[in-house]
Amino acid sequence: MADFDGAGQAFMAWLQQAGAEVSPKIKLEDLRHAQAGRGVVATQDIAEHELLFRIPRSAVLSVENSILSKEIPAATFEMLGPWASLILVMLYEYFNGDASNWAAYFSVLPADFNTLMYWTEDELAELQASAVVHKIGKESANDMFLEQLLPVIKEFAPIFFAGDERAPQRAEELRDERNLALMHRMGSLIMAYAFDIEPTVSKKDVDEEGYASEDEDAALPKGMVPLADMLNADADRNNARLFYEASSLDMKALKPIRAGEEVFNDYGPLPRSDLLRRYGYITDNYAQYDVAEVSMDLVTDLASTAGIYSEARIAYLDEQDVVDTGYDIVVSTPFTLQESLSPELVVLVETLLLPGDEFERLQSKGKLPKPEKMTSHGAEFLLRLVQARLAQYATSLEDDMSGCAGVPSVAGHDAKERRFAMARAVRIGEKRLLRQVEEALAERLSRDGNTSKRAREVDEEGDVEMGGTGKKQRA
Numbered sequence: 183m184a185d186f187d188g189a190g191q192a193f194m195a196w197l198q199q200a201g202a203e204v205s206p207k208i209k210l211e212d213l214r215h216a217q218a219g220r221g222v223v224a225t226q227d228i229a230e231h232e233l234l235f236r237i238p239r240s241a242v243l244s245v246e247n248s249i250l251s252k253e254i255p256a257a258t259f260e261m262l263g264p265w266a267s268l269i270l271v272m273l274y275e276y277f278n279g280d281a282s283n284w285a286a287y288f289s290v291l292p293a294d295f296n297t298l299m300y301w302t303e304d305e306l307a308e309l310q311a312s313a314v315v316h317k318i319g320k321e322s323a324n325d326m327f328l329e330q331l332l333p334v335i336k337e338f339a340p341i342f343f344a345g346d347e348r349a350p351q352r353a354e355e356l357r358d359e360r361n362l363a364l365m366h367r368m369g370s371l372i373m374a375y376a377f378d379i380e381p382t383v384s385k386k387d388v389d390e391e392g393y394a395s396e397d398e399d400a401a402l403p404k405g406m407v408p409l410a411d412m413l414n415a416d417a418d419r420n421n422a423r424l425f426y427e428a429s430s431l432d433m434k435a436l437k438p439i440r441a442g443e444e445v446f447n448d449y450g451p452l453p454r455s456d457l458l459r460r461y462g463y464i465t466d467n468y469a470q471y472d473v474a475e476v477s478m479d480l481v482t483d484l485a486s487t488a489g490i491y492s493e494a495r496i497a498y499l500d501e502q503d504v505v506d507t508g509y510d511i512v513v514s515t516p517f518t519l520q521e522s523l524s525p526e527l528v529v530l531v532e533t534l535l536l537p538g539d540e541f542e543r544l545q546s547k548g549k550l551p552k553p554e555k556m557t558s559h560g561a562e563f564l565l566r567l568v569q570a571r572l573a574q575y576a577t578s579l580e581d582d583m584s585g586c587a588g589v590p591s592v593a594g595h596d597a598k599e600r601r602f603a604m605a606r607a608v609r610i611g612e613k614r615l616l617r618q619v620e621e622a623l624a625e626r627l628s629r630d631g632n633t634s635k636r637a638r639e640v641d642e643e644g645d646v647e648m649g650g651t652g653k654k655q656r657a
C-alpha cells in the first residue's frame with residue numbers, strides 16, 4: 183500500500199514540477215478494491231467546463247519530446263510509424279531508469295495487465311467462438327519487435343545504451359523472453375493508455391475521446407499523457423474530455439461532477455470483447471455496444487453447401503467493397519433486424535441468391551440488391567447462418583445462464599475467476615444478440631409463410647380482390 187500511495191504521490195509531485203496545473207478539486211484515488219487500479223475522483227463539486235488539469239505538451243511521453251528523437255534520424259521514426267516509434271521511445275526511456283524525465287511516471291504505470299494478450303490458453307478458451315480470440319495479435323507484435331524494432335535498436339545501440347560498452351550485446355539480448363515481455367508491456371500500455379496527439383496547429387478532429395486509434399496508418403503521433411491516462415471509463419458515465427491546446431493538453435469537465443464522484447474519460451463505443459482485448463476489463467454499461475461477428479469463411483461454407491457460392495459474384499461484390507473478412511451483428515435499441523444486421527452481409531447474401539439473369543442485369547448497371555429489401559430466401563439463408571454461428575460456441579446460451587439470474591457478476595473474484603466471469607459475460611452478450619436475430623428472422627419467415635399461404639389460398643380459389651379480404655371472410 184505504502185509503495186502504491188508513495189508512487190502516486192511522487193508522480194503528482196513530478197507532474198507539478200513538470201509544469202502541470204492540477205485543480206485542488208480532484209485527487210488520484212486507489213480503486214484497487216474495485217479492480218480498477220488508480221482513478222481520479224472529485225473531492226469537491228465541479229462545474230461543467232471547469233478545468234480539471236492542464237498538462238504541458240512538453241510533459242507528454244512522445245517521440246517528439248524524447249531525446250532519442252534528436253539522436254536517431256527522423257526517417258527511422260517515419261519508417262516505424264506511430265505505434266512502433268512510441269514503443270521504441272518508451273523502451274529507451276525505460277532503460278534510462280532514474281535518468282529518464284519520465285521515471286516517476288513509469289512507476290505508476292502497470293506492469294501487469296488483464297488484456298487478452300496476457301490470458302492463458304484455458305482463459306481464452308472461455309471466450310469460445312468469440313471473434314475477438316483471433317484479434318489478439320501476439321504473434322504480429324512479436325514479429326514487429328523482431329523484424330522492425332530490434333534492427334533499429336541494434337543499428338543505434340551506442341545511442342540506445344549510451345555509455346555502456348556492452349551496448350551491442352545488450353541490443354542483441356533484447357531478443358530474449360524477458361525483453362520480449364518488456365516490449366509487450368510497452369505495447370499494452372500504448373493500447374490502453376496512449377492518446378493520439380493532435381498537433382498544435384491542426385484543427386483535425388481526433389477520436390471523439392482522443393484515445394489512440396488502433397489504425398496502424400493513422401497519421402497522428404501517439405503519446406502518453408500523464409494523469410489524463412489515470413482516468414477510467416465506464417461507457418456513458420463519461421464526464422470529462424481532453425482538449426488539445428497550443429502548449430498544453432487540458433482535461434475539462436463535460437458536465438457538473440459532484441464531490442465523491444469518479445472522473446471518467448471515454449474510451450469509445452467498444453463492444454465488451456474489444457474492451458477486454460484492449461483494456462482488460464468490462465462493465466455492464468458496455469453491453470449496448472456488443473457485437474457478434476459472422477466470418478466470411480462461415481458465409482462461404484454455408485453458401486457452398488447450399489450450392490449458391492459463386493466466385494464471379496464474390497469478385498463483383500469485392501469490386502463494390504462489400505466483401506470483408508467478417509460481418510458485424512450489433513445491438514439495436516429498440517431491436518430491428520435492419521439496424522442489427524450488417525447491410526453488407528444482407529447484400530452479400532441477396533447477391534448470391536439472385537437468379538442468373540437478375541444478377542447480370544444489376545452487374546451491367548454497377549448496382550447491388552438493396553439491403554433494406556431482404557427477401558424470404560435471404561432471410562432463410564441468414565437464419566441458417568446465424569444458427570451455424572451459434573453452433574460454433576461450445577455451450578448454449580442456456581448452459582451459460584444456468585445457475586445465475588442475470589449475467590454473472592465479474593466483481594469479487596480472484597484474478598482467474600474474474601477472467602472466466604468476464605469471458606462468460608462476453609460470450610453471453612454475443613449469443614444473446616445472435617439469438618435475438620435468429621428469433622426475428624424466424625418470425626419474419628413465419629410472417630412471410632403466412633402471407634404467401636394466404637396469397638396461395640386466395641389464388642387457388644381464383645378470386646383475388648385488390649386490397650380486400652372479403653373472399654376469405656366469405657369463405
Ligand SMILES: C[S@@+](CC[C@H](N)C(=O)[O-])C[C@H]1O[C@@H](n2cnc3c(N)ncnc32)[C@H](O)[C@@H]1O
Nearest residue numbers: 218219220374375411412413414415416461463
Ligand atoms: C487509461 S488506464 C486508466 C488508469 C488505470 N486505472 C490505472 O490504474 O493505471 C486504463 C485501464 O484502467 C482500467 N480501467 C479503466 N476503466 C475501468 C473501469 N470502469 N473498471 C475497471 N477498470 C478500469 C483498465 O485496467 C484499463 O486498462
